[in-house]
Amino acid sequence: MRYIVNGSCVGCGLCTGICPEVFTMTDEGVAKAIDEEVDRDLATALDAMQNCPVQAIEAQE
Ligand code: SF4
Incomplete structure (x- = not known):
């Protein structure tokens, strides 16, 4: 699957801390x-x- 970040992101940085691979x-x-x-x-x-x-964050198959 692929992940995309939509326009709602507020730049908190949480996702990059949890999963810097993606x-x-x-x-x-x-x-x-x-x-x-x-x-x-x-x-x-x-x-x-x-x-x-x-x-x-949205996931696409
Ligand atoms: S967790 Fe990631 S995608 Fe969600 S608001 Fe924070 S920086 Fe943006």
Whole structure:
């Protein structure tokens, strides 16, 4: 699956702390996900998605 960060991101940095393999901060101060397929069972990525305070992370099969 792939992850995307939508326009709701408030740049709290939580996802990059939980799962730096997938999420990184941009120069604009918001998160973005790597543009690659991610193992669907990658627990830290799921954790980041579920803990984002504004539900800005979406998973696409
Ligand atoms: S956890 Fe959510 S709000 Fe915080 S940086 Fe990541 S995508 Fe943005």
